[in-house]
Amino acid sequence: MNGEDLKYLANRSEAVRGRADQRLAEVHARIRSARRRRAAGAVAATSAAVVAIVLGMAVLTGPTAPNRHDAPPPPAHSDAPAPGTTRKVVYSDDLRSRPLKTSAGDFVANIHVGVLHVGDREVEIDQKVQMVHGGWSIVVTDAGAVYAKVDHTVWVTDGRRPRQIAQQACADSSGDHSGLASGTAGTLLAWFDCSPATRGDLVVYDTALRREVARHPLPSCRSPGPGPNAGPYECVPDGVIGEHVYFGHITRAGRLVQHEFRLDVTSGQVVHAGEAVYADDLRTHPRALVVGDSWRAGTPSDSGDIVFHAVGSRLVPDKTGPTRVFDTATGQRVQLRLPAGYRPDPAAGFHRPGETLEGTDTFTPFEWLDDDTVVLAQGDINWVGDIITCHLSDGRCDLAVQEPSHNRHRIAPGLGLPG
């Protein structure tokens, strides 16, 4: 080690720019998010004191039946590796496909995804999607969008030229399950390794660090998938919450048993999980919504399980079920409003002349930009129209991306493909 080496290393850092143009906005987004969490914590602490007094009085005055719904939610916590990073809206309007003519009719098949939008950037991803009845095999992390190709390679792009990050993952775009999992926050990504020597290893990759951060061999996951549409794998990662990676397995009938096990990335331990454990994990992290009578008793979801319907200027959950929605970051009720003057286009979506599509007044969450901002897509199971962003704290929604022309398909992560 000499002076010349040290001078060089010190100067090397001069070339680092980071995200200088976005930094101030991103710091303020983090501040807002932290303030909301602190506020929730203060409410919880104050309420806990009140509850303690009430319980103390109950001991003195006789038993009462506490109303569990009145208890305030604990503050949600986030141990994501990159807290506060603002994600970009990811979607594509560039689908090239040929109708597949069968005796049962024409179907869209062999979709080729060309240009991917990552925020205001466009990148050619050249992804072929062989099956159309699954979701689009793409997930989003804080460091960019990640997708698998049919040759089992995995790629990541933040809007710049895609980088390959895996050679032979049990992930592709030909099955019902993409084989990739990421969380609504953070930079972790999970897949199962399909290399001959390490098949069945659950791999956790950090898209910001650009390297594996965990690898857990699971002998029971080494077998090929059982069903024709299952893909070449037995186990499927199906959720990332903070440092927890969830995975399930595909049954002989081709059904995915979700969230069956959980790998804790920090400890390296794998434990049985299940839907209840997964739901509790969701409930105690930001970037999920709870539908039901209360934050505590409702059903949490971080994806497209919740569909909002436009009722006047309001967005309300499924008309036939509970109509109250809560934010897991704050425990507060969410009341979303469509953008001022906005009316969903009743003729939105790809359709042939004379054809009418269902779902022009429904909106489905598919991505979280930060703890307060969720992205929703207008549309039904097979099509995506306008994309709007909604702020949970004040309910305000803005039109982010206008629907494409009626002769073009649009797709978004986690939502169904056309066909």
Added chain:
Amino acid sequence: MADKSDFDEFVVTRSSALLRTAYLLVQDEGRAEDLLQTALTKAWFAWQRIEDPEAYVRRIMVTTSASWWRRRWNRETPTDQPQERPMTAGLAEPANAQDLWVAIGHLPRGQRAVVVLRYLEDRTEADTAYLLGCSVGTVKSQCAKALAKLRTDDALASDVKEGSR
């Protein structure tokens, strides 16, 4: 005492310099940006009681980078692939610089912080001690340990052998 209205100006004018320190601490541009934003966010909440904002943010970066490592990145696995890094325009890389960069990355976070502040940022022992929240004596001992580790690090050992031929 800093005025909260000055915060934005501070971020705009000083964050490039702070990012360089963050980069030297974590050796990854994405992590450096995250570390800087985390530190700035923490600083915002203490802004009105901070006497020296820049020193405060640097100190948070040092302590936060250490806590990140303790909490999460102690499961790092060695890799044969050197990390991508920005190139320094117009500056030829000395033969040992890359090895030294790798060797610094092998240091425990506390010792790495001492090396970064003392040798790469050319700060005094007193200044380094203030930023690390420790005594000058601790800085001296950590420095000595870090230099001893660097001398025996595998990344630099080959150069020593080659140089000794």
